[in-house]
Amino acid sequence: MTALVWLRDDLRLDDQPAVRAAAEQPALFVFVHDEKSGSRPLGGASRWWLGRSLEAFGRELEAAGGRLDIVRGDAERVIVDLASGMDAVYWTRRYGGPETERDTRIKAELSDKGVKAKSFNGQLLREPWEVKTEGGTSFKVFTPYWRRSREIGPFEPPHPAPKRLEAARWPQHGPPRVKIADLGLHPTKPDWSGGLAESWSPGEAGARARLKAFIDGPLEDYPDARDRLDGQTTSRLSPHLRFGEISPRRILAAVEAAADRSAVPGESAEKYLSELGWREFSYVLLHEQPDLATRNWSPRFDAFPWRRDAKALRAWETGKTGYPVVDAGMRELWATGYMHNRVRMIAASFLIKHLMIDWRSGEAWFWDTLCDADPANNAASWQWVAGSGADAAPYFRVFNPVLQGEKFDPDGAYVRRWVPELAKLEARYIHAPWKAPRESLAGAGVTLGRDYPEPIVDHEQARARALRAFAELGREAQRKPAARKSAKNSG
DNA sequence: TGAAATGTTGGGGCG
């Protein structure tokens, strides 16, 4: 009896149903690096993380008696060929468009060959299709979705890692195996990963440590502290979740346990768990619309007059917009592969509303630079900010980067850290250096336009322009309701 | 998981 565990975004042993199914029997644990599968190619930061995560997972597997085998090539062929003569293939489900189609196809091929193929939910608290409205449709609004998901019964509890695994011999007919280093996941010329390595410990052990540190520390004051831009007030579990190094069930169980023993207030636990809820909701949207990262959820946005402005896009990407809190966020992203959630909203709003650049440009940049770039979360969140999404932010919600900075980074610590050229500026001017008197700038050693950019757009004018354009979109939609409806139904 | 404009209220300075 031999089993094949096909690993993808589930690089852990704890609460890992596919691994668990293969325990107590000889099994192969295989990761297939397939760059031509039709799936969206991983971004640079994600590739770095994946390499590190595979290394960590290989060690964990070996310590448990297993062995991680890595193959490069067409995953469909590799898995189907490898499965010949095996009893079963196990994997954790994925939810994107190409991913779902491929997994379905492979399952059919395997069953034609008489190999049992079984997939599991290891990535979500509930499958996207499990949570439905009274009318049997999927939820389009977060709050009722999350309420229902919690009401329909307790979530599946996490299962501990199997005590002992057994590595099967690599079959004679098997494809050649490669080393992780040969996958080319680590950046070279230049190697820009230093800041990422300083910030993160990819792998299951790192994820568990992060969870514990969060529950023992910031969780208690999470509802208030989570919006603070400086310091470690959020869980930072997102990249670990993205690569399946920890399961949402494990996180939920640990957070609820902390609340049950009164280590943290129930409100704090609820607030944090609702963030897991947003992740779940994003997967519902991805399930409803597999091309969520490229197509507007609301078709009326297809007519939106996005500006093409390569120079402005570049200024945004490189953190040179002249708005300190935006630039700090973009530089944090570049340096560490991460950005504080609130700054993501501010920076995304700035690209979409102030610069009026298509949200897809921003989504693509985040996809390339975020370690936690997630097919559901990233797309759904960008559409949320743009207003093109389900349960989206209203079009007139335009973040004022100065006010947001003053509110959530009152002493400017976050800006000082990531925009060091402004480090010496007094707190009262640090979020709007163009308003600082000449002497203050001179005292801080800053000449605007030389050491730090002038704002690339004027806030008042940009806001007014965005409101006009977005309001016009609403009027267009009212003028032609029939066209909108038919477009939706045919999509 | 806004911001800005507009409206309301109430305390205190002042004639």
Add this chain to the structure above:
DNA sequence: ACGCCCCAACATTTC
């Protein structure tokens, strides 16, 4: 002592 005005603080509405 009274009424008037100013304006901060808060509330509402509008984008």
